[in-house]
Every structure is written in structure tokens, then in C-alpha cells.
Amino acid sequence: MTTREIPDTIETQEQDLTDLIRVAVPERSIRADLRAVSIVWRRELIRFRSDRLRAVTSLVQPVLFLFVLGTGLSRLAGHGLPAGVDFKTFIYPGVLAMSVLFTSIFSAASIVWDREFGFLREMLVAPVRRWSIVIGKCLGGATVATFQGIIFLALAGVAHVPYNPVLLLTLVGELLLLSFTLTAFGVMMAARIKQIQAFMALTQMVVMPLFFLSGALYPLNGLPNWLTVLTRIDPLTYIVDPMRHAVFDHLSVSPLALRTLSPGITWDGWLVPLGLSLAMVAAMGLVLLGVAIAEFRKTE
Amino acid sequence: MTPAISVSELTKKYGEIEAVRGIGFEVAAGETFGFLGPNGAGKSTTIKILCTLADPTSGTARVAGHDVVAERDTVRRNIGLVFQDTTLDNYLTGEQNLRFHADLYGVPKAAFAPRLRQVLEMVGLWDRRGGVVGTYSGGMKRRLEIARGLLHAPRVLFLDEPTVGLDPQTRVSIWEYVNDLKKREDITIFLTTHYMDEAEHCDRIAIIDHGKIVAIDTPEALKASIGKDRVQISTADDEAAIRSMAEVFGIEAATHEGLVTFSVESGEHFVPRLFAEMPIGIRSVNVSRPSLDDVFMSYTGKTIRDAEATVGDRNRMIASRFGRR
Numbered sequence: 001m002t003t004r005e006i007p008d009t010i011e012t013q014e015q016d017l018t019d020l021i022r023v024a025v026p027e028r029s030i031r032a033d034l035r036a037v038s039i040v041w042r043r044e045l046i047r048f049r050s051d052r053l054r055a056v057t058s059l060v061q062p063v064l065f066l067f068v069l070g071t072g073l074s075r076l077a078g079h080g081l082p083a084g085v086d087f088k089t090f091i092y093p094g095v096l097a098m099s100v101l102f103t104s105i106f107s108a109a110s111i112v113w114d115r116e117f118g119f120l121r122e123m124l125v126a127p128v129r130r131w132s133i134v135i136g137k138c139l140g141g142a143t144v145a146t147f148q149g150i151i152f153l154a155l156a157g158v159a160h161v162p163y164n165p166v167l168l169l170t171l172v173g174e175l176l177l178l179s180f181t182l183t184a185f186g187v188m189m190a191a192r193i194k195q196i197q198a199f200m201a202l203t204q205m206v207v208m209p210l211f212f213l214s215g216a217l218y219p220l221n222g223l224p225n226w227l228t229v230l231t232r233i234d235p236l237t238y239i240v241d242p243m244r245h246a247v248f249d250h251l252s253v254s255p256l257a258l259r260t261l262s263p264g265i266t267w268d269g270w271l272v273p274l275g276l277s278l279a280m281v282a283a284m285g286l287v288l289l290g291v292a293i294a295e296f297r298k299t300e
Numbered sequence: 301m302t303p304a305i306s307v308s309e310l311t312k313k314y315g316e317i318e319a320v321r322g323i324g325f326e327v328a329a330g331e332t333f334g335f336l337g338p339n340g341a342g343k344s345t346t347i348k349i350l351c352t353l354a355d356p357t358s359g360t361a362r363v364a365g366h367d368v369v370a371e372r373d374t375v376r377r378n379i380g381l382v383f384q385d386t387t388l389d390n391y392l393t394g395e396q397n398l399r400f401h402a403d404l405y406g407v408p409k410a411a412f413a414p415r416l417r418q419v420l421e422m423v424g425l426w427d428r429r430g431g432v433v434g435t436y437s438g439g440m441k442r443r444l445e446i447a448r449g450l451l452h453a454p455r456v457l458f459l460d461e462p463t464v465g466l467d468p469q470t471r472v473s474i475w476e477y478v479n480d481l482k483k484r485e486d487i488t489i490f491l492t493t494h495y496m497d498e499a500e501h502c503d504r505i506a507i508i509d510h511g512k513i514v515a516i517d518t519p520e521a522l523k524a525s526i527g528k529d530r531v532q533i534s535t536a537d538d539e540a541a542i543r544s545m546a547e548v549f550g551i552e553a554a555t556h557e558g559l560v561t562f563s564v565e566s567g568e569h570f571v572p573r574l575f576a577e578m579p580i581g582i583r584s585v586n587v588s589r590p591s592l593d594d595v596f597m598s599y600t601g602k603t604i605r606d607a608e609a610t611v612g613d614r615n616r617m618i619a620s621r622f623g624r625r
């Protein structure tokens with residue numbers, strides 16, 4: 001490690017301190033920055049671990065959607081559904097995406113919180129590049145949100161989604177991607193919004209439309225034109241569809257059911273490949289991250 | 301030896317508002333230097349620039365021999381900071397907060413444990429290191445921040461209003477830690493305060509008002525520069541006493557807070573003469589040395605409280621001009 005020695009006892013201090021003045025202070029290094037990424041990331045995990053209440057409360061909403069809305073609407077939706085497919089199974093991937101939606105953005109909200117309580121300053125004056133703080137924060141938020149998603153993933157059986165290892169891994173990977181992009185979005189907003197109330201209000205305003213337009217609760221084909229356009233604009237669409245695709249890949253349903261329920265995203269009739277869908281989400285996450293870093297690099 | 305801090309012709313503008321208007325000073329290594337002034341005088345802006353949190357509009361500042369703009373990271377490695385508002389993570393324990401800091405600053409793993417113990421014992425928090433910071437009292441939090449600011453053995457420690465918002469007893473104990481620290485570590489301390497009595501702990505102080513330094517010297521020299529002791533007497537007949545002060549001694553006196561008050565060069569030598577020559581009966585007498593309050597008053601023409609009131613007015617005016625953002 002390149003930092004100067006720190007005296008371990010008071011007796012040796014005097015001598016060490018005369019050295020201190022002469023010691024050339026090491027240059028900032030890329031290693032120090034990477035270490036900072038991991039520290040900020042770890043802090044998110046420590047806080048998540050000590051905040052079990054948050055883990056439980058953020059499960060409430062997806063559980064309500066899946067069981068209450070899912071069960072309630074299945075009687076109505078049942079007539080439109082191909083035989084053998086439960087409405088809960090259909091909405092499960094979308095609700096799974098939702099389970100990380102709030103956690104991701106609230107992780108970013110902790111930046112606003114940190115600003116109000118000053119801790120952000122402690123990070124911003126440290127001798128590391130700002131990008132390392134921002135990346136650490138985004139990775140931390142993504143990890144915590146994915147954990148949240150994994151808890152909800154445990155309920156897959158209730159929605160008749162099989163516990164297939166390949167499926168589960170695919171879903172976890174997709175959750176991670178989604179969480180990262182969402183956290184980056186939240187961090188970018190948090191760079192500008194200084195008050196927690198304003199941040200929360202904005203979150204509500206953005207998150208619900210994102211969710212409802214994503215096709216989480218209905219198939220993407222046969223929609224009126226205006227809604228088709230809006231669903232194609234919603235970035236969340238491009239992650240919900242691959243997730244649903246993964247789930248339906250592991251169900252034994254008729255080709256007809258597959259065509260009706262998991263038709264894929266089309267742009268004016270052209271079927272968007274899954275890889276492109278995921279790549280777009282990833283690219284968006286990186287762009288948002290870049291903007292967030294630029295925002296935090298500004299000095300007064 | 302290079303000065304710990306050297307500032308020259310520093311200015312900082314926020315839009316049209318000039319928070320710092322061309323200040324310059326040097327702080328020698330090992331010195332405790334106080335920046336004194338009412339809220340809004342430019343103290344916090346200056347400290348922000350010195351800590352690399354804000355860029356100067358013009359002028360230069362060097363901390364520990366490095367330029368605060370060009371060599372930002374090197375400056376950051378060499379400074380410890382204790383801010384006016386707490387910057388601790390309330391959800392982590394005291395020890396976790398310090399560990400986070402050590403990792404961020406790259407304190408070697410082997411050095412961390414002994415150094416942790418040393419700084420925590422210095423501020424009397426070793427036994428409470430496992431407690432979550434959210435459960436700490438205000439004084440404990442400030443002490444933990446001081447410990448954290450020292451953890452990476454900085455050469456310059458910045459204390460921005462280290463005792464603001466604390467009760468008098470805690471304020472005293474914070475100063476005990478700081479004075480103790482000066483004895484133990486070879487460190488330069490730069491602090492801001494608007495408590496005049498606390499500035500007495502400094503080797504030198506600068507008085508800043510409206511973004512400019514109006515006086516800079518040791519507290520003793522500053523007090524000596526305004527020279528006079530203040531004498532307050534209570535008499536049988538104040539009117540007559542003021543008249544005879546002018547007739548007998550040629551001193552202008554006035555009543556303040558029900559006492560006849562006047563200034564003389566050397567109060568203790570004047571009192572015997574006063575008793576011998578004053579025709580009016582004197583009930584009591586009180587001689588006081590000039591305080592830094594008097595110094596502030598004589599350099600700025602107002603007490604620090606008056607100054608804060610006008611700054612408050614000014615801020616309100618600015619706020620109303622810009623409207624709500």
C-alpha cells in the first residue's frame with residue numbers, strides 16, 4: 001500500500017511525525033479509485049443488512065400486485081387466456097421487475113439523504129475520483145435491489161413458475177441489469193435534486209407510468225396505436241419482455257399461448273431480438289451512469 | 301519551511317454575490333489559526349476553497365504546499381475535515397464510520413487498528429465504538445468526527461465551527477480535546493468560529509467581515525492594539541460622576557447598563573487615582589481587559605451579533621430578490 005506509515009503508539013509518535021512532514025504523499029492511483037468503488041458498494045450492503053424492515057416493506061407492493069391483483073383479475077382475464085395458463089404466471093415477470101424498481105431508485109435516494117445528513121461530503125472530499133463513488137453507489141444499489149428481487153423470486157412456485165436453475169440465473173442476471181440502469185437513473189436525478197421530498201415525489205411520478213407502460217400486466221400485441229407507441233418508448237418494456245420470454249421458455253404451453261402472451265416487441269412489424277433489447281437497457285444504463293458522473297464531477 | 305496554508309488575492313463569486321473579496325494570509329506549520337467573523341462573512345466559503353470543495357473565482361490557495369485547484373487529490377490526502385454539520389453515517393457504528401474513512405483514504409491495514417484505538421481513546425469514545433452513530437449525542441458525534449478527521453494523520457486539520465450547536469459543557473470538552481491534540485500531534489489547525497471566547501485558543505486569528513480580512517494577529521496583540529481597559533463604576537450620582545470624570549480626569553464617560561463606563565490605558569493603575577480624586581462616592585468598581593468582542597467591535601464598528609443581524613437581513617433580501625427556486 002502506498003500510504004505513509006501511521007504511528008501505532010503515542011511514544012513513537014514524535015519521531016514519526018517529524019518524518020510525516022518530509023514523506024512525499026503518494027499520487028492518487030487507479031487502485032485507490034477501485035478500492036473506493038468497493039467501499040461504497042460494501043456500505044450499501046451493510047446498510048441493507050442492518051435495515052431488515054426495508055427488505056420486508058418493499059416486498060409488500062409486488063406481493064399485493066401478484067396475489068391480490070393477480071388473483072382478482074384472473075377471473076376476468078381467465079376468458080382471454082389460453083387454457084392452462086394462470087394470469088399470475090403471466091404477470092409474474094413484470095411484477096418481478098417491479099420488485100426491484102422501487103428498491104433501486106430508493107437506493108439512489110440515499111444520496112439525497114446523504115446530502116441532507118452531510119455524509120455525501122465525507123465521500124466527496126476523499127482523495128479519490130468522483131466516478132468511483134458514483135459507480136460504487138450504482139453497483140451497491142443494483143446489488144441490494146437484486147437481493148430484493150431474489151427474495152421475490154423465491155415465490156415463483158406460487159405463480160406456477162418452475163424453479164429451474166437456468167431460468168433463475170437468467171432472471172437474476174436480467175434483474176441485475178435492470179437494477180443497475182435504474183440506480184444509475186436515480187443517482188443522476190439525485191445529483192440535481194437536493195431535497196428528499198422532491199425526489200420522492202418525482203420518483204412516484206416517473207415509476208408508476210414506467211411500470212404501467214412496460215407491458216408488465218398485459219401483452220404487447222393488439223394494442224391501440226397510441227399505447228403501442230408509448231410501450232415502445234418505455235425503457236422498462238425492453239427488460240420485462242426478455243424476462244417474460246425466459247419464463248415462458250421454461251413453461252410447457254401451446255405455441256398459440258406463447259404467441260398471444262409472449263409475442264415479443266415489434267417495431268412496425270419488425271421483431272426486436274432479445275439481445276438487442278438487453279443491449280439497449282445496458283447502453284442506457286451506461287449513458288445514465290456517464291451523466292451521473294459528469295454531474296458529480298462539477299465543483300462549486 | 302513551507303507554510304501549511306498560503307492564500308493570495310483569493311476571491312469567490314456566487315453569481316453577483318461576492319462571498320470572498322480578495323483575501324491573503326499565511327498559516328505556519330504547527331500553528332492554530334482562527335478565522336473569526338459573523339455568519340455569512342465568507343468563512344465557510346474560504347474553508348470550502350481550501351478543502352477543494354469549491355473553486356476560487358480568482359487568486360490562489362496552497363495547502364500543505366499544494367495548489368488546491370491543480371493538485372486537488374494531493375491536498376485532500378493531507379487534510380482532515382470536521383464540518384459544521386455532521387457528516388457521519390448514522391446507520392453505521394462509530395468504528396464502521398472510521399473504517400470506511402480509512403479505506404477511502406488508503407490507510408494501510410496494519411496501521412488501522414492501532415491508529416483507530418489511538419484516535420478513539422483521544423476523544424474518549426473507545427468504549428462506545430460498537431454503538432450505532434444514530435444513538436450518539438451531539439457532542440459524541442462531534443468528537444467522533446474529530447477522531448475521523450485525524451485518522452489518516454493529516455498535516456492540516458480544518459474545523460468549521462467545531463462547537464456550534466453544542467451545550468457549553470460539551471464546548472469546553474471539545475476544546476480540551478483540541479488543545480490536547482496540539483500537544484500530541486504536530487498538526488496545523490485551521491478553524492472558523494463566531495464565538496469570540498473560543499478564538500482565545502488560537503495562536504493567531506484573522507477577523508473577516510464582508511468577505512475581507514480586517515485584522516490578523518495574535519489574540520493578545522489584537523487586544524493590545526485597541527489598547528484600553530474598560531472601567532465600570534457604580535456611584536451615588538451618575539450624572540455628577542460623568543461631569544467630574546470630564547473635569548478632573550479629562551475622560552469621556554457614559555452610562556451603559558446602569559453603570560458609568562469609560563476606557564483608560566491601564567485600568568489597575570487608574571483605580572487608586574480614581575478613589576483619591578473623585579469627589580463623588582463610589583460603591584463598586586469593575587475593570588476589564590479588552591476582549592476579542594471589543595476587538596471585533598473596534599475593527600468592524602459593530603458587535604458580532606449586530607453583524608449577524610445585518611447579514612441575516614441581507615440574506616433575506618437576496619432570497620426575496622431571487623424568489624423561490
